[in-house]
Amino acid sequence: MNPISKLEDQFSFESIDSPDKRREALQEAVQTMKEYVKIDHSVAVLSDLADNKSYIFTGDFGSFFEMDTSGYLTIDSIWEEDIYQRIHPEDLFERHLLELEFFNFLKTLEPEERLNYATKCKIRTLNNKKEYQRILHRSFYLKNSSEGGLWLAVCLYNYLFEKHTAVTGIDGKIINTKTGESIYVDTYVNCRLLLTSREKEILILISKGEISKVIADQLNISINTVNRHRQNILEKLNVNNSIEAVRTADALNLLA
Template sequence: MNPISKLEDQFSSEFIDGPDKRKQALDEAVQTMKEFVRIDHSVAVLSDLADNKSYIFTGDFGSFFEMDTSGYLTIDSIWEEDIYQRIHPDDLFERNLLELEFFNFLKTVEPDERLHYATKCKIRTLNSKKEYQRILHRSFYLKNSSEGGLWLAVCVYNYLFEKKETVTGIDGKIINTKTGESVYVDTYVNCINLLTSREKEVLVLIGKGVISKEIADQLNISINTVNRHRQNILEKLNVSNSIEAVRTADALNLL
């Protein structure tokens, strides 16, 4: 249910500094996040896109996830799957669409301005009583590489300190934290060019239940080309199968 393969593909194409240059900046970021969760009392995930690692920092909110709040841990992934498993599947799907839109939005912004933007949404998540409770999720990029590529990403989880209200979906937005300007995300305009016209043709036929051989015949291309388009679609939309690809593309208004 995750649209994240496209993000992984795009992350790998970012300009990333060499290991020596990254180490000092990463050490500084780790110290910054330690202090951040101490003050914010949240759970924060610092993801290193260059090394495919994440550092999970646990403030008092860690009790919500039944996590040890004594320090931080390192995982060999930029995705915090243990937390994702607690999020309502529909909200996780929408949250990942928001992150995909955010990444593509930032590519339209000058590198110096990218770190001023963040996402904010409200997601239903299982608490320690195994009951869904709406919490606050934020994300932003802490550092660019020296070449201007997006490098250190941060996700923050915390209690939703707002009065109860009727919320449709996750109420996702992109916010300029410098000016306070909010962009409500509902059209995913920055994702409009994720798929080529041919990939869209292939995906429409997949959605109709057409098998690869018949797609090849209808589009007058080889079955190997069809399979290559299938793989590209899964990677770009960050999904694991064709059903999820059709659902994600439809949600992004790509078809």
Template sequence: MNPISNLENHFSFESVDNLEKRKEALNDAIDTVQAYVKLDHSVAVLSDLADNKSYIFADNFGSFFEMNISGYVIIDSIWEEDIYQRIHPDDLFQRHLLELEFFNFLKNLPPEERLNYNTKCNIRARNSRKEYQYVSHRSFYLKNSSEGGLWLAVCVYNYLFEKLGTSNGIDGKIVNTKTGESFYVSTYINCINLLTSREKEILVLISQGIISKEIAAKLNISINTVNRHRQNIREKLNVTNSIEAVRTAEALHLL
């Protein structure tokens, strides 16, 4: 699994409903997304964060990804890896940062307001000719649980119909679809407090190539404490190793 697209650690703390209640809401969501994709001619991925499954729907835009889907297909993951492999690595990393900021932005809102927002960005993806082409990517949460936990997530891919601007990167922004308000995500203010001062201190030392044993001696703490901090850092930044942790923290301006 591509580590930069891994938000599972955050999702695991979300409160979800019992299976019977989820089943009815999930069936409604499947019908909604299927109808939308048919209208929009797009590709959509509906991810069930409680059951770690995704439902992939494709209309005309499916030919871009060389998809041949009738109705929808189910995968045992909340990450559409076959699509991710087609996205330019730099853009996939930036999309990860945008989604991390979006998640933390939503957690600061009342549950009833969260479903009014989505992300929008332009990413490079390989088409059927194996050439990179800019496509539109949007993401949003379709359902909260009855306890307010984020539960059903949707990603929508389609052709980019608007003209590209002059900004660099993926041109990521968060949009309130109810009011029309939007703002570009160039600073990650909702991620600013992700790491404690001690975790930042340890991550700086890691970036300098200092191993856990030496960090423990330098900070006068046990190696078990250092390793626990390292694990917490990886979980908070949704990465699987220290190199990615340093890269993500630097991109989020945490160091």
């Protein structure tokens, strides 16, 4: 199963403007991305976190995905699942971890600073010959709401314009695009406090195969409380089920 499920639950806590305030800014952002892909030749996905919609713009790189490059399309999701299905499962999982770290890193910054940062990674993706080819993936936030909440997110896909070198994983980085400072992401320090101590206890028991009733008895809490914690864990880790939660938490070193 695709390890990236939905960040909507975290995004729902962001301060978002009214529809009237958003409309004009969104139209401006759409026009900006239409022009951008003409220059960058990339495939760009502009995701509106408030309305749970994405706008996919196809520059010349769209031919890699066998996309129509004549315009853009709108989907009722902030996830470009058709593209995700082409990405190698291991790289998709690592990219998920990078995006989690990026989101929590940005939350440590003042709103005006957040737009200066982006992620960069190299992901194996099926080309139009159905062969895995390493491509460049970048992501950043284009706009905050006027209240300082993260609002418009951008993902960019393009050719990897550099000589092939030995790469471990996706070679994920967080980059300050204003200063050029680059942070190689091999640990997930900004995700350390993602789960409470109780949530960690429960997830460790889940990893051992315990069901909610047994967990409730061991921790001397109600089964409803256990189930509420389980749901919180899924939301914080942005996964669909307990198996994915254990894998993600373990990769983030949250269960040590």
